[in-house]
Each structure stands twice: as C-alpha cells, then as structure tokens.
Amino acid sequence: MKIGFIGLGNMATAIIGGLLAKGMAATGEDGPAITAADIIGSAKTPETCQAQAQRFAIATTTDNREVATAADVLVLAVKPMFFPEVAREIAGTLREDTLVISIAAGLTVERIAQLFGRDADSFRLMRCMPNTPALVGAGCTAVVRGPGATDSDAALCTRLMDSCGRTILIPERLMDAASAVAGSSPAFAFMFIEALADGAVEAGMPRAQAYQFAAAALAGSAQLLLETGQHPGQLKDMVCSPGGTTIEGVKALEDGAFRATVMDAVGACVEKARQL
Ligand SMILES: NC(=O)C1=CN([C@@H]2O[C@H](COP(=O)(O)OP(=O)(O)OC[C@H]3O[C@@H](n4cnc5c(N)ncnc54)[C@H](O)[C@@H]3O)[C@@H](O)[C@H]2O)C=CC1
Numbered sequence: 697m698k699i700g701f702i703g704l705g706n707m708a709t710a711i712i713g714g715l716l717a718k719g720m721a722a723t724g725e726d727g728p729a730i731t732a733a734d735i736i737g738s739a740k741t742p743e744t745c746q747a748q749a750q751r752f753a754i755a756t757t758t759d760n761r762e763v764a765t766a767a768d769v770l771v772l773a774v775k776p777m778f779f780p781e782v783a784r785e786i787a788g789t790l791r792e793d794t795l796v797i798s799i800a801a802g803l804t805v806e807r808i809a810q811l812f813g814r815d816a817d818s819f820r821l822m823r824c825m826p827n828t829p830a831l832v833g834a835g836c837t838a839v840v841r842g843p844g845a846t847d848s849d850a851a852l853c854t855r856l857m858d859s860c861g862r863t864i865l866i867p868e869r870l871m872d873a874a875s876a877v878a879g880s881s882p883a884f885a886f887m888f889i890e891a892l893a894d895g896a897v898e899a900g901m902p903r904a905q906a907y908q909f910a911a912a913a914l915a916g917s918a919q920l921l922l923e924t925g926q927h928p929g930q931l932k933d934m935v936c937s938p939g940g941t942t943i944e945g946v947k948a949l950e951d952g953a954f955r956a957t958v959m960d961a962v963g964a965c966v967e968k969a970r971q972l
Pocket residue numbers: 702703704705706707708738739740741744760773774775776778781782799800801825826827828879880
C-alpha cells in the first residue's frame with residue numbers, strides 16, 4: 697500500500713514520523729508494517745523534498761500528480777489557501793479508488809468534493825484534524841468520515857492516525873471546535889509552558905530546568921486526568937491546600953481572566969476556521 701503526502705511541512709512530517717516510529721500494519725493488525733518505502737511525498741521546492749527524503753528515507757518529488765497517481769491513500773497536507781490549486785492540479789490524475797484524507801482546517805467534505813469536481817456521496821474522503829505531538833506518538837486526531845468513505849476506509853484512516861497517538865471519531869459539525877482544541881491547542885500549551893518557566897526563572901531557577909519542570913507538570917497533569925477520568929476542577933482542588941501557596945496563584949490567574957482568555961482563544965480559532 698502506497699501512502700502519499702502532498703505538502704511536507706510541519707504536520708505531514710509529524711504524521712510520517714509517527715507512522716514510521718510505530719511501524720503500523722497497513723492491512724490490519726497482522727499485516728506487514730508500513731516502512732519508508734511505502735511513503736511518497738511532494739513539496740513545492742526541491743530543497744524541502746531533499747531534506748525530508750534525507751530525514752525519513754522516503755521517496756519525494758516536486759510533482760504532485762506523481763504522488764496522486766501512486767497513492768492508495770493520499771494525505772492532503774497543504775495550507776487551506778493552497779488547497780484549491782492542488783485539487784485542480786491533481787483532480788484529473790487522482791484514481792477513483794484512492795482514499796483521500798484531508799487535514800486542512802476549515803474545509804468541509806462538501807467543499808473538498810466540489811474542489812475535486814466529485815460528488816461527496818461517492819468520494820472516498822476522510823477529514824482529520826491531527827496535532828504536532830503526533831511526531832512523538834502522542835498526538836490526538838479528530839476524525840470525520842465523509843459520506844462516500846467505506847467502513848474499511850474509516851478503519852484504515854483511524855489505524856493510520858492511531859499510530860500517531862489517539863483518535864476520536866466526531867461528526868463534521870464539531871470539526872471547527874476540534875481544530876481548536878486538538879489542532880491548535882499545543883501552541884497554547886507551549887505558551888503556558890513558556891510562561892510557567894519565565895515565572896520560575898524570575899524566582900531564580902535556571903531556564904533549562906524550568907522548561908523541564910513546566911513541561912513535565914503539564915504532561916503529568918494531562919495523564920492524571922486521562923487515566924483517572926476525574927473532573928479537572930476536582931484535580932485542581934486537590935492541589936490547592938487551604939491557606940496554601942497554590943490558591944494564591946489560582947487567584948492571580950482569575951484576576952487575569954485566565955479561563956475567559958483561553959475560551960476566547962478557542963472561539964477565535966473556531967471563527968477563523970469558519971471563514972476558511
Ligand atoms: N501545524 C499544525 O499543527 C496543524 C496543521 N493542520 C493542517 O495541516 C495543513 C498543513 O499545515 P502545516 O503542515 O502546518 O503547514 P506547513 O506550511 O508547515 O506545510 C505545508 C507544506 O505544503 C507545501 N506546499 C504549499 N503549496 C504546495 C503545492 N502547491 N504543492 C505541494 N506542496 C505545497 C509547502 O511547501 C509546505 O511544505 C494545513 O491545512 C493545516 O490546516 C492541521 C492540524 C494541525
């Protein structure tokens with residue numbers, strides 16, 4: 697099975713990294729694992745092609761049509777604004793039986809089918825919203841099944857993305873929210889880590905050590921919530937000793953409208969996705 701990627705930027709390479717690290721079986725649990733020889737990718741510049749070919753030992757080309765023709769599964773990983781030109785370019789060469797996976801924010805199944813001149817009901821199309829932690833196998837991908845995708849398409853797409861972390865199947869109406877809370881939120885998490893570390897640096901801690909503490913605390917907190925299934929408010933309360941240090945910090949965050957600001961950030965992402 698050939699897996700093609702059009703666009704070899706941050707997200708495509710995070711998925712490729714996840715796929716190769718996990719050695720996912722392409723044809724089911726017991727099938728042969730996907731290797732670099734099964735992957736072909738295209739990018740706009742020969743420099744990007746060369747860099748990613750060297751990094752992953754995959755085949756690369758600047759010819760998107762070559763990838764579209766070769767792929768049994770084709771991941772479209774260009775920015776939404778470049779999507780229409782890529783669709784126009786490959787629509788004529790894309791095989792009928794190729795499973796197409798779009799990871800573009802904001803572009804609906806209906807719109808993508810339209811860009812390819814296909815009927816959504818018979819187009820084997822899945823939409824995914826992954827995130828960059830996929831690169832280390834810790835991604836979380838929202839998956840939407842297009843009306844023309846078969847059961848085995850949905851299973852294959854889920855298995856591919858599972859190799860980069862976890863996947864959650866959602867209806868398309870929730871995809872813009874998922875773009876924010878799955879796709880974009882690592883950026884917010886990194887800003888939070890930076891801010892935590894800056895605070896520790898201000899209190900005298902060496903910066904490198906501060907990043908380690910901040911990142912480990914975030915990763916550990918997320919793991920605690922996912923493994924116990926406890927409410928985040930309850931887990932927060934467990935940290936806040938009466939008259940202690942943490943509640944002073946919680947008060948400072950509330951004074952700075954921390955939660956409302958984060959909600960606004962998610963809302964801004966959703967709004968932008970709707971405009972794309
Ligand atoms: N970066 C992220 O965390 C996430 C990104 N996405 C989606 O993934 C897609 C790609 O985003 P990134 O990887 O961040 O962008 P990027 O800019 O890092 O990568 C896009 C790649 O596409 C290439 N490209 C542009 N026009 C092309 C063309 N005509 N033919 C072939 N290649 C072309 C660029 O040279 C670049 O290598 C976007 O649609 C975005 O919405 C989804 C979830 C998370």
